[in-house]
C-alpha cells in the first residue's frame with residue numbers, strides 16, 4: 001500500500017541528531033511546500049476505529065481511481081504549527097482543538113475519525129520525525145497538515161468503505177507574498193463561499209477549490225485575497241478565502257459569529273480570548289459590510305496567516321484604508337499570540353504542549 005517502506009515508531013529519526021538542521025535557506029521561507037523526511041499514516045474501514053499508524057518516508061500514496069475523496073470530495077484537512085524554542089524544545093499550540101474540529105467535521109462528512117489522543121500523538125510523532133525541518137527560533141515554524149480522506153472505492157454516491165488519516169509537514173513562514181506587510185482585500189460579490197446549513201463551518205477540502213476563481217481574479221487585479229459576504233443577504237462579512245476576519249473601532253473588536261457558514265478558527269478563538277484579557281470589548285455577531293467604512297483597523301486570523309493586518313478593503317469600487325503598524329490592536333494581538341506560541345510569553349492558559 002505504501003510507495004515507500006513503513007518506518008517503525010520506536011526510533012523516529014535515527015539518521016539525524018537532535019540538534020541537526022535540514023539544509024534550508026531559513027531566511028527565504030514563504031508558504032511553499034518543502035518535502036520533509038516522514039509522514040504519519042494509518043487507515044481504517046468504515047464503521048471501525050483507527051488503529052495507531054506508522055511513520056513512513058514522505059512520498060506519494062496510491063489511491064483507487066474510485067476513492068471517495070477523488071470522486072465525491074469526502075475529505076477534511078487541518079493545519080497547525082510546531083515551533084522551536086531558543087532552548088531547543090519544540091512546542092505545539094492547542095493541537096487538541098484541531099483534533100476536535102476534525103472530529104466534528106468527520107461527523108458532518110460521514111467519515112471515521114481518529115480520537116483526540118490519537119490525533120495529538122500522531123502530530124507529536126510527525127514533529128519528532130521531522131525535527132530537523134523546524135526552522136530556528138524567529139524564522140518560522142513547521143506547518144503540519146493532517147488529512148482525513150475517504151480512500152476506499154465507491155461508484156454510487158455513498159460514504160467510502162475505507163478512510164486514511166495522514167499527516168505531513170513543511171517548514172513555513174509568511175503565508176502571503178506581502179510577507180508581514182498589510183493585505184489589500186477585495187469584497188467578492190460574484191461568488192459566495194458558503195451557504196446556510198452547508199459545510200462552511202467544517203474544514204472540508206470541498207470548501208477550498210471553489211474560492212480559487214475569485215481569488216485568482218482578485219490577485220490578477222493586485223489584491224491579496226477576497227473577503228466574502230454572507231450568501232443570504234450580502235450585507236454581512238463572512239471570511240477571507242483562507243482565514244477569519246476582525247474589525248476594530250476604539251477599544252471594541254468585532255468578528256462574524258460562527259453561525260454555521262464560518263470556519264471556527266483556532267487562532268480566531270484564541271485571539272478573542274486574548275483580546276478580552278487585554279481589556280478589549282470583543283463581540284461575535286453579524287458584522288455589516290457598511291461597518292468597514294467606520295472601522296479603525298481590520299485584521300485576519302488563521303493558522304497559516306497568523307494575525308495579519310489589512311491595509312485596505314475595496315468594496316463596489318470604493319477603497320477604504322485602515323491603520324496598520326506599531327501601536328495597533330492587530331500588532332498587540334499578534335505579538336501576544338505569537339509570543340505564547342513560540343514560548344517567549346508564558347502560557348498561562350495551558351494552550352502549549354511540549355513535544
Ligand code: COI
Pocket residue numbers: 078079080241242243302303304305
Ligand atoms: C490554515 O490556516 O492552516 C489553513 O488551513 C488555511 C489554508 C488555506 C492554508
